[in-house]
Amino acid sequence: MTLLDTIPGVARRSAELLLAEVGVDMGCFPSAAHLCKWAGICPGNHESAANDNSDKTPPNYRWLRGMLVQMANAAVRCRTSYFASAYRRLDPRRGHKRAIIAVAHRLLIAVYHMLKQHQSYRDYRASDTGQRSQSQRLKKQQVERLGYQVQLVPLTLLNHRCRA
Known part of the structure; x- marks a missing residue:
């Protein structure tokens, strides 16, 4: 719980729900991409020849995905965070909803690595400014x-x- 509280936009209640859904042991997921696919927060990609047919996310675990979207919306409000800069970069091109899904995807990747390595969140954007x-x-x-x-x-x- 204390590790997840260090992420901007993640409150205690959302951290509790995230740990209840995903669990603390990340050993069952070989990589962060597997966790994102399991949670249904990875971008959809259906290509046939040169045609991109779908950008929809898979319909897995809608409660978990809804919670991650709420966390992403809160993380975007923290103006100096990495998630806010990623959102500002994606929003003009992709739109609000797709940019929020992309931020939720990055948020879940950060959660995976934090729980796997037992380290608190480090905002790389804040550390690179100097x-x-x-x-x-x-x-x-x-x-x-x-x-x-x-x-x-x-x-x-x-x-x-x-x-x-």
Whole structure:
């Protein structure tokens, strides 16, 4: 329970229900993909020649899938989490429902690895921000060494200027 409480968007009640449905022992699932297939949260893929015929998820365990979708909706509300960034990346292309299913799929993969390795949740997006800003500073210094002047402008200002 304490491991699952570290995930953004997972409350105590949803962690209890998830453990009741899935269990604590992940030894019966060879991989996270097997758990997602069993839970019915994996993306459907039916190809014949070059035609993609279906994107529906399998209809297994609708209670578990509904709970995972609720957890994904809550995880998306935490703006600085990895799940929110994945949702923001997928929503414009795929739509809200498919993006939420994709976030629920990633959430279940994280749960599998946490229960398998007995480690708490680590948000990779939050841990990479310092490295990204450091690499951006290095790139700015490299460009300035070439003799150019660099001024970093926030992305929101650029978007605002393009619309005008």
